Amino acid sequence: MHRLWLIFAQTVTIAVAILFVIGTLKPEWLAQRPAIVALQEAPRADDGEPPVAGSYRDAARAALPSVVHIYTTQKIRQQRHPLLDDPIFRHFFGDRQDGPEQRNSGLGSGVIVSPNGYILTNYHVIEAADDIQISLNDGTTHKARIIGSDPESDLAVLQIKADKLPTITFGQTEGLRVGDVVLAIGNPFGVGQTVTMGIVSALGRSHLGINTFENFIQTDAAINPGNSGGALVDVHGNLVGINTAIYSRTGGNHGIGFAIPAASARSIMEQIIQSGAVTRGWIGVEAQEISPELAESFGLPDTEGALIAGVMRGSPADSAGIRPGDVLLAVGGKAVRDPQVMLDLIAALRPDERAGFRLRRDRSIIEVEVRIGKRPAIRQERE
Secondary structure, three states: OHHHHHHHHHHHHHHHHHHHHHHHHOHHHHOOOOOOOOOOOOOOOOOOOOOOOOOOHHHHHHHHHHEEEEEEEEEEEOOOOHHHHOHHHHHHHOOOOOOOEEEEEEEEEEEEOOOOOEEEEOHHHHOOOOEEEEEOOOOOEEEOEEEEEEOOOOEEEEEOOOOOOOOOOEOOHHHOOOOOEEEEEEOHHHOOOEEEEEEEEEEEEOOOOOOOOOOEEEEOOOOOOOOOOOEEEOOOOOEEEEEEEEOOOOOOOOOOEEEEEHHHHHHHHHHHHHHOOOOOEEOOEEEEEOOHHHHHHHOOOOOOOEEEEEEOOOOHHHHHOOOOOOEEEEEOOEEOOOHHHHHHHHHOOOOOOEEEEEEEEOOEEEEEEEEOEEOOOOOOOOO
8 A cells, every 4th residue: 555655656746747847848738728619600602502581682693784884975165255246346355266165974874785785774864965985894984876765755775886795684564563672773973883772662653744654663772863774673683674763852862763664665675776766656635634623614524534625736636526625535445544644545556547536525425536646756855
């Protein structure tokens, strides 16, 4: 027993001595190692990864390359002072030239819709522009030419010459519903390409006084100056609208923006590309909405229809016997609720086509056939 205790004491003494030597000469050998903690990390984002729930990055990735920035310039010459044309002034001071030429710049957005370089945008973005430059998502810039425009729907088609252009995919706007998530892509205030998210707030908005022909998608996705002509896309990155206008008292976004449905924009774009202009039907009447007071004054049973307030002499309506005071109830078998619907129905008809019009005259219902004319081109003036 005494021997075992002696061996134990010697072993402890040697161990303490070894620890003392190591602690003195190699203290780092005795440093405490940190405990290994198992952390759960999210997988790295990769193009091959499945979509992340709640993220719209795939939609943005699909649509962003096809949305472009549009920069326009307009030449402005200072007004010549009347004294420069006065003979006495010229006698004493000699001939003076006009002031230096100035340039007014503007910006907006557009959407590449074809590998041929066709770009869809708003008419007011390129109106009166002398030079149009298109900046692509890859940073390159190209000079654009105007193929055609339609002021009454506020759309225009441009074209650039470039290879391997990314193009947008048109969505099925017929399936769009209030509450669907949408993304607005453009160049607000010139800060660069920006994506905002919102929902479809309403469909078929009209009577806003923005365009002659109105059938807007309303959205609360932020649309600001510079977004005009940009893309409104669904959660798959498909084009559902062309951002056009906002409702604002200050010029900033208040959550009420309007976009032209992609189906309407595509139809107008195809006509512009084919013929350089849009052809619409016309009969030459001025109509007004029927208020309850007017209905009572004219002895009408309700406020449905469009009251014909004036008929242009020699127009298709005049030739067909339509008179002021008539109430237009239907065009081609389709009911007319108000003057905006009447305008849309007539515009959709082809020139030289014959269509049946149902009218209320006094207390009788009459049917007339009208040979549709071609709507004259109207240039909208914008402030």
